[in-house]
Each structure stands twice: as structure tokens, then as C-alpha cells.
Amino acid sequence: MSGANAAVPSLTAMPEWKALKTHYEQISQMHLRDWFVEDPDRATRFHAEAVGIAMDYSKNRINASTMQHLMALAKARDLKGRIDMMFRGERINNTENRAVLHVALRAPKGESIMLDGVNVVDQVHEVLDRMAKFCNAVRSGEWRGHTGKRIKNVVNIGIGGSDLGPAMAYEALRFYTQRDMCFRFVANVDPADLSEALIDLDAEETLFIVSSKTFTTIETMTNAAAARVWALKTLKDDAAIEKHFVAVSTNAEAVSKFGIGPSQMFGFWDWVGGRYSMDSAIGLSTMLAVGPEGFSEMLAGFHAMDEHFQSAPFESNLPVIHGMLAVWYSDFFGCQTLAVLPYAQYLKRFSAYLQQLTMESNGKHVTRDGKAVDYDTAAIVWGEPGTNGQHSFYELLHQGTRIVPADLIGFYYDLNSMAMQHELLFANLIAQAEALAFGKTEEQARAEGIEESLVPHRSYEGNRPSNLLLMERLTPSALGKLIALYEHSVFVQGTIWGIDSFDQWGVELGKSLAVRITAELAGEASNPHDSSTTAAIERYRQHHRG
Ligand code: F6P
Numbered sequence: 001m002s003g004a005n006a007a008v009p010s011l012t013a014m015p016e017w018k019a020l021k022t023h024y025e026q027i028s029q030m031h032l033r034d035w036f037v038e039d040p041d042r043a044t045r046f047h048a049e050a051v052g053i054a055m056d057y058s059k060n061r062i063n064a065s066t067m068q069h070l071m072a073l074a075k076a077r078d079l080k081g082r083i084d085m086m087f088r089g090e091r092i093n094n095t096e097n098r099a100v101l102h103v104a105l106r107a108p109k110g111e112s113i114m115l116d117g118v119n120v121v122d123q124v125h126e127v128l129d130r131m132a133k134f135c136n137a138v139r140s141g142e143w144r145g146h147t148g149k150r151i152k153n154v155v156n157i158g159i160g161g162s163d164l165g166p167a168m169a170y171e172a173l174r175f176y177t178q179r180d181m182c183f184r185f186v187a188n189v190d191p192a193d194l195s196e197a198l199i200d201l202d203a204e205e206t207l208f209i210v211s212s213k214t215f216t217t218i219e220t221m222t223n224a225a226a227a228r229v230w231a232l233k234t235l236k237d238d239a240a241i242e243k244h245f246v247a248v249s250t251n252a253e254a255v256s257k258f259g260i261g262p263s264q265m266f267g268f269w270d271w272v273g274g275r276y277s278m279d280s281a282i283g284l285s286t287m288l289a290v291g292p293e294g295f296s297e298m299l300a301g302f303h304a305m306d307e308h309f310q311s312a313p314f315e316s317n318l319p320v321i322h323g324m325l326a327v328w329y330s331d332f333f334g335c336q337t338l339a340v341l342p343y344a345q346y347l348k349r350f351s352a353y354l355q356q357l358t359m360e361s362n363g364k365h366v367t368r369d370g371k372a373v374d375y376d377t378a379a380i381v382w383g384e385p386g387t388n389g390q391h392s393f394y395e396l397l398h399q400g401t402r403i404v405p406a407d408l409i410g411f412y413y414d415l416n417s418m419a420m421q422h423e424l425l426f427a428n429l430i431a432q433a434e435a436l437a438f439g440k441t442e443e444q445a446r447a448e449g450i451e452e453s454l455v456p457h458r459s460y461e462g463n464r465p466s467n468l469l470l471m472e473r474l475t476p477s478a479l480g481k482l483i484a485l486y487e488h489s490v491f492v493q494g495t496i497w498g499i500d501s502f503d504q505w506g507v508e509l510g511k512s513l514a515v516r517i518t519a520e521l522a523g524e525a526s527n528p529h530d531s532s533t534t535a536a537i538e539r540y541r542q543h544h545r546g
Helices: 015-027 032-038 064-076 081-090 102-106 120-140 162-171 191-198 217-233 240-246 252-258 281-311 318-331 350-362 394-399 419-438 442-447 478-496 507-522 531-545
Strands: 049-051 053-055 153-157 181-188 208-210 244-248 266-268 335-341 378-383 406-411 466-471
Touching: 015 240, 032 350, 032 419, 049 318, 053 318, 053 478, 064 081, 064 318, 064 406, 064 478, 081 281, 081 478, 102 120, 102 208, 102 281, 102 478, 120 266, 120 281, 153 191, 153 217, 153 281, 162 181, 162 281, 162 350, 181 191, 181 281, 191 217, 191 419, 208 217, 208 240, 208 281, 217 240, 217 244, 217 507, 240 244, 244 281, 252 266, 252 394, 281 318, 281 478, 318 478, 335 350, 350 378, 406 419, 419 466, 466 478
Parallel strands: 153 181, 153 208, 208 244, 244 266, 335 378, 335 406, 406 466
Antiparallel strands: 049 053, 053 466
16 A cells, blocks of 8 residues: 555654653653753744744753654654645545645635646635625625615524634634624524524524535534524515525535525535635635635635745744644643643634644544554643633643643734733733743742742742744734644644544544434434433433423
8 A cells, every 4th residue: 555545654663753752751850940041042942933923832841852853753754745745635534535635725826736637726716706706795785685685694504613613713803804794603503502693683684604514414404494494484585595595515415405506605625624624615704704805814824834834844844843742742741631822812712623623633543544543642622812711720730730731822912902901911921931831949939938838839840831822913814824833733743643634533423323312302213222321311201291
């Protein structure tokens, strides 16, 4: 077997892995305090900057030799070869036999990426042009609802990658949005989600975007059908659907069965993974909110990071450094989680977005060729915007028994001309990185006059690793760059682990069981289960039988 389906060499048997393990044993007890004293150039040595993102990774549990070992491992895992395979459109999603070409979604017009004899960049721009035309018509009021009213509300119905990206991007770019329009995002099949989203909306002024790559996802299809009923209650005419519903999908047949015609459908392709799709037509709500120009700026940001990832040497390549550090903490320090802590309220959904990107991509237990891994794969990603988190879970980050590597993200300028608040926010960002790394020794606590019995409580071990990611301001372009950094970091990690980062078989079992159990709750079927599952079904049925 060759190319995408080649056998994956054992990671832990590689000499580069073994060397890294020996190195870990030598340096794992070292403290960042000492390293900073020993090496006055540390902050410049472990600093990389590209496309407007400055990454200070000096507060990691590494020295120069660690980075050499990590880069040697990246080379041994043929990271460069795998990057090129992805950009060339090889079918590196081998369990689904698909190319992985989200990078084509942001390739500028005129570029060429060939897949099965077709230039996919041309296809991408055809859809982008149609999206732009549609968005301009809605934003300007030229596109009217069935009764002639202007569209003021946009409700995106989708789940997973068809929700998290659009919902995150809307919040992230809220500053740039058309303020006389209202945007809502419905994902959960819990009726509360749709009901609350629609509670104060006028159907005559509301546009639904049904976003689903497959157009078979049960939550989305159920919510879309309910939205249709809700809209028709007011609009009272099936013909109204074409003015109030559009679809984003790869499945034209299912879209048309739902009653949405081809001119109201925006397509994408099976080579775009759901969690890598926010810059495809799945971003229609984003484009409606920020306009086609804002959307293009975001794509240009993604593309700038793509070019950097593809061309920069590993030693100065942001996604490579970021991804290799993630491997370092997962597999050598045994860290279970990664905290993503944006010091930007607009990024309040960013860690939720990264959860799917990271955990659905790299939460795998076998390699691409189906062998069980003997190392940990993806970390659990979580987080909240600073400074809110500081008044909630940072206690554990500073004094808990676990090491939680953290990404601290900040912007030099705020968008709302509130310099005082912004400076305080930024001061907190820097302070937290400093406190995590250096802590406060018992001696320092005593020297401050802290009463002896409280010294253990009021000292901080420090040595908690973090990356500091700084950008100028949160623009559409900056957002694109930041997301692409994480996308490619995930790819780097998946390559080292030898897994398929682009399938998601792990979600299937729960889905199929839910279908069976739905029939059982309705009393239409009865299947053998364990006693606990049977009891839960029975309890539900008893309540509904009255
Ligand atoms: O169940 C997981 C998943 O397939 C995700 O990968 C995907 O983003 C989500 O469901 C939604 O899928 P679709 O866009 O096809 O509705």
C-alpha cells in the first residue's frame, strides 16, 4: 500500500519518539523559573510570528533541545509529505476515501487545485459569487419575504459543524455585522432551542437557512420541518417557502425533497469536512451578517495561514510548533486537557468551536490503518473568555493537582474605543501567563508577611505551561488566521498520531441507538437492552401513558 493508505509505522517504536522520552525524563522536573534565569534570550528564542499572529511559547516546559526533538519527530512522521498530500487533494481521509481540501475554500480566484480532473477553486468561487449576490439582495432589502416585507431575521438551523462555526463566527464578528438584522442559531433538537429562537420573530420577516452537509441529520431535519410548519402558520401558502427557506448542503436531492429548489440551494462538496466548513457555503449566515467583503477578508486570513503552514520551515511554522507542543503535553506530561482562554468577549464561542474541531478530528483510538494506538490522542478542549474564567475555574489552573496547558489569546487594540477596560483586560492576560509560569514560592509568601499557617495556601507552584497568542485587532481576517492556525495544528497532531483526523465514526453508534429507542418511546417497537436502558425507556413511557 502506498500514499494515503500506506501502513502507519508504530510511533512509539520510532527512535525519535524514544529520544523524546529520554529527553522528557531528563527535563520534566525543571522549573520555568530556572529556565528563564538561565537563558535571558528565552522570550525571543521561543517566539514565532507570522501573518500577524505573534506566538510567545517561551512559557512552555521546553528547552532548545525539546524543540529539536519535537521537530525531528515531525520529520520522521513525514509531516511535510502529509501536508503536501492534503494540499494536492489526495484522499487522506482514507476511511471515507475522501480528499481533504478545506484549503481550497479560501484559495483566491485564478488558483488551481485539481481533483478528479476538475479545478475545485473554480467551483468554490462559483458558489461564493452566488452567495454574494444573494446576501447583497437580502441585506439591501431587494430580496423580500412572500408578503413583500423586508427580511430582518436570519435563523440558521444546523448542528455540529453546520452550527458551531457559523454561531462562533457571528459572535466573533458581531462588531462588523449589519445591526438592523437579527441572527439566531438553532442546533439542539430540544424544542426549547427552536421555540426560544422564534418566540419574538415575525415569519414574514424571517429567513431560515437549513444547513446540513448530508441533509439527513435528524436533529436538523426535525427542526427544519418544525420551522416550516411555524412559518406556514403565518404565511399560509406553500409558495412562501422559496422566499423564506434556503439550504446549504452537498445533497441536492434531499434538499429538493424538502421543498427547497436548486436556486435556493448553496452547495459544497464531500471533500469539506463538517468541522472544516465554516468558510464554505455553511458560512452563509456569516456572509449575511458581515457582507461579502467581510467574508472575503476572512477567507484571505485563512489563506494567509494556509500559505504559511505549507511553506514555512517547521522551526518557525506556527501550526507546527503549536501542534507539536500539544503532542508533548498529551503524550509525555500526560495532560488530559487544553484550556483555550481568549481575552476577547467576542470569542465567547471559540472554545466550543475548537472542541468539535479538535475532539471530533483527533479523538481516535486507532491509527489510519486500524491498529490500536499505545499513546494518548486528542486532549479535551475547553475554556471561557478571560477574565470571566479567572473568577471561576482559574483556582484549579493555579493551585490544582493537574497541569492544564493553556492558550491565552489577546488583541492589542479593542474595537469599541474603551481604552480603560481594554487595558485592564490585556493586563489580566499578561498577568495570568506570568502567574501560571512563575507562581509564588513559599519564601516569597513569607517575605510578603503572610502568616505561617497560610503560607501553603497562599503560595503557587507555577510551572504551568501556556502559549500567548497576540494579534492586532479582531477583524474578519484575524479570525480566519486564528481558525486556520488551529485547523492545521489539529492536522499536525493527527499526523504524528497516525490517525485519520477527518472521519467521525465515533458518533455513529449513539445516533443509531437513538433511532431505535425513539421507536420504543413511541411504543412502536421493543428491543432487547440491558436492564438500566430498559428501565429508562419504561420510566419515560409510564410518564407519557399518564
Ligand atoms: O454527528 C457528527 C456530525 O456528522 C458532524 O461531523 C457534523 O458537523 C454534524 O454531524 C452535522 O452534520 P450535517 O452537516 O451533515 O448535518
